[in-house]
Amino acid sequence: MTGFPWLLVDQNSDGADAVVAACADIDGLFADPGEPPVERYTLLGCTPAGRMRTACDGFGPTWLGNIGLEAIHRSDSKHPRECWECTEELLDVTVVDVRPAGFGVFDVTCEARLRIDPEQRKRRRGPDRAPEADGYVLTGITGEGEEKFGTCQDVAGVFRPRPERAPRPATLIGCRPEPRLQRAIDAFRRGAARHRRMIIASIFSVAYDGTATHMLDSGLGAEVSGVRPSALGDDLVDVTFESLYGDAIKGGRPLGAREIWECWRAGRPTEAGRWAAYPSALRHEWAGAALAHHRPGPDRPSGTTYHLDGRHVTDEDGFYCAIGEAINGPGGYFGWNAGALHDCLLGDWGAAPGFRLVWHDSAVARRHLVPGYDRRDWCPAITMDHLLAWLAEDGVEVELR
Known part of the structure; x- marks a missing residue:
């Protein structure tokens, strides 16, 4: 398998891990995630409290951060009160x-x-169906805990098809398919059922020295939907996967993370601070690659x-990158x-446990890591x-310098 930068490995079968395929690239692994769209919702029959009250009265900021809607169930409901x-x-x-x-109601x-959360939705009702509720408790979610925002009798615009x-x-x-993938390709070519074309595999990045590293939380879970000869070699193919139940790649990484994994493919960095040029989201990816x-x-x-x-x-991710290098080197x-x-x-x-941390140039963090809102x-x-x-x-003793 040497020479291929990516491996797909079945870690769910009995016994040792089984290599499913080696390939030159994985189209679909790196793609910027979307963000939830801005919508309008109406809290009907709202009896506001706290900052919600001052916003309604016009005496406080109209931006409130996050609000939890907790259904108020009837006494005879099968659901617990906090559900x-x-x-x-x-x-x-x-x-x-x-x-x-x-x-006093608005x-x-x-x-x-x-x-x-698509994964969470698999285990609960969909976002288009309202729960059985006699209203909702409104809870402000802050950096220091929770804040009471009052109640409302109903909501409009939340529970609807999207x-x-x-x-x-x-x-x-x-x-280059291995036997497990080859069987799925053969099943596709003869028009077999989708479950016979299914591949579930973890994704590994292969370093120049041949060391394979598991890309945490990323994997392939889909059915073979197309095969064609590859322009990269006579004995190679390009294999396309699709799934009816979500993206073919689970846990895909943002586009900029490709550069980070290419960097690590050459070996562990020998120079500290390579992460510093990246924005916050990619610093998070750097820390994930370090893990x-x-x-x-x-x-x-200790001591x-x-x-x-x-x-x-x-930013927060810069702190994790910096403390990682403080403890364990570049x-x-x-x-x-x-x-x-x-x-x-x-x-x-x-x-x-029980070590001492000298935080140099701490004024930088003091200036940037301030109360606010994280839109990532x-x-x-x-x-x-x-x-x-x-x-x-x-138990860490911190000295700020």
């Missing part, structure tokens, strides 16, 4: 119109987006001092979100104070 299956989240909410609907129209984006196909370019390439080793002892280069920590990993950082701080990721993840922004609190909770 995650019947909760929706409106994102980046701005009040655009308020009309009286009774004493119909409140907002511009916002609806968070729709046009679904066509699933994206994927094509293995310059592909994928991380090789466990012994922790350095060790590490030095974090803070010159480029202008290209090092030490978390890429809050939960992963906590796991690393418990040990077994290069540093035993559609949630309140993580601040420097959040990061310092997390480090302190896990």
